Every structure is written in structure tokens, then in C-alpha cells.
Amino acid sequence: MKVINITLTGAMLGMAQASPFVTRAAITDADILNYALTLEHLEATFYEEGLKNYTHKDFLNAGFKDPFYSNLQVVASDEKAHEDFLTGALSAAGASPVKRCSYNFPSTDVKSFLALASVLEGVGVSAYLGAAASIANKDYLTAAGSILTVEARHSSYLRAAKGEVPFAQPFDDPLDFDEVYTLAASFITSCPSSNTKLPVKAFPSLTLKSTGTLSSGSKVRVVAGSDFDDSNPSNLYAAFITVTGPVWAHLSFKGDNSFTVTIPKGIAGQSYVVITKGKSKVTDDNIVAGPAIIEVI
Secondary structure (H helix, E strand, O other), X not given: OOOOOXXXXXXXXXXXXXXXXXXXXXXXXXXXXXXXXXXXXXXXXXXXXXXHHOOHHHHHHOOOOOOHHHHXXXXXXXXXXXXXXXXXXXXXXXXXXXXXXXXXXXXXXXXXXXHHHHHHHHHHHHHHHHHHHHOOOHHHHHHHHHHHHHHHHHHHHXXXXXXXXXXXXXXXXXXXXXXXXXXXXXXXXEOOOOOOOEOOOOOOOEEEOOOOOOOOOOEEEEEEOOOOOOOOHHHEEEEEOOOOOOEEEOEEEEEOOEEEEEOOOOOOEEEEEEEEEOOOOOOOOOEEEEXXXXXXX
């Protein structure tokens, strides 16, 4: 199994200008639905563009036999259905649904398209899982849970197609609103000015620079974005996100916003690491970079 090494660098895509979000405030159910819709817009557009760029023959030539291509079309249809459902739910509730933004997806062939698809589906699972506790309306919670289970099926199917374990760990990793947006923002180049501004922010990016097969005990290098403040690296730590709480790891500063960290035991599948000030907790107030995505066997 090879490491996922998708560069998620918001700065290079003009994230500050494109951001559809504002500084964190109280989050309502309407905000959460629009947050979910923002992600579903991204996924639906990604599949639409990918299935236009890469044909059935391209997938066959890349070694993906039938019915993989037709199944991928179903995945694309699912994401469009999620998009339409959330748009309708917001309108029915009297809220203004956000519209699609413009995006830049770094895929150049079938295999890089599928690698990114797998990442996006995994992030989708983590996003819905992390948002669930903040949803007050039980009907909305049930609907979000219904989407979450389908996103998980998508993720498993794509992982299996890529030769990865479909269910790499017994518990999925939840991400909070800001952590998810930090990952999603790098694909957004601009958004309609009429879109509702949501109370979410992006942290400085954190990019995995190591390649090859990674497992517990592997030492990896991560690099923070240019907006990262490395003036006091002695109090910085790496936190791997899990449902039971962060797994802490020693962080070695190498200069130029670069760090090395050893993957701790118990981390598997599509995993996320953030850099924090101190190691007592992981919150929006003490995350200083990340998440970075690390695929661990």
C-alpha cells in the first residue's frame, strides 16, 4: 500500500480570497447543512469533471475492469443526490443554500483521480462523523447519518479498488469543522459573493512529504504552509486524531517549517495529524497547522 501524498496547499490557490467562511461563531443547524452542502458541491463537481476527463476506455486501460466504471458513475450520482437533498432541505427550512464554487483538482490521469477520490470520500466520512454531535434537530441528524453511511461505502469501495484495506481500522476518525475546511479549502479557487459566510476558518496547511508504504513506527516528514509561525517550535507537538482522543507523538523541528514525526502504534488507514501548542488537548485554539493526511497500513 502506498502513501497518499495529495498536496493540500490553500495559499497557492488563493484561499484567503476564495474562502466561503468567516471567523468561528455559534454554529446553527442551517450552518451545518450549508457546511455539508459546501462539501457535497465539491465532491459532486469533482466526479462530474473526472468522468468527463477520463473515459470508460481510460479506466479499462488503467486496469480497472467492468463494472468499475459504471459503479463510479453511481458514486457520482450519489454525490449529486446528496447535493440536491441538502439544497432542498435548506430551502424548505427557509435558509439560503450556498451555490457551487470554482475548484482546482490536482488529478492528471485515472490513478491520480482515484487517489484523490478516495481521499475526498474519507474526508467526507470524517466530516459527517465530526459534525454529528453539533446537530440539534433529530431529523437532520438522521439525514446526515444516512449520508455518512453511503460516504463510508464509497470510501471502502475505492480503497479496495486501489488495493488498500477497505476497512483499515475499527473506528473512523472524526474531524471538526475547521480541520475539514483546512483540507477542503485548497481545492476552492473562488465562490459566489452571494454565498452565506459560514463560521469556519482554515489553519495553516500541513503537507506530507514522505513517500512509500507507511506503518506504525515509520518516520515521516511534514511541512507547514508559509503562513505557519515557527518562532517557538519547542512547545509544538504532533497529535494523530482518533475517536477516543489524540495520540501524541514527538515532533522534531528541522527548519523552514519542516518537521519529522514517527507514526505511533494504533494508527491505521486514512489518518490525520495536526500540530498543536502543548499536548494537553486538541482544540481550534491550539492547533497551529494541519491536518495532514497520512495513509497507514
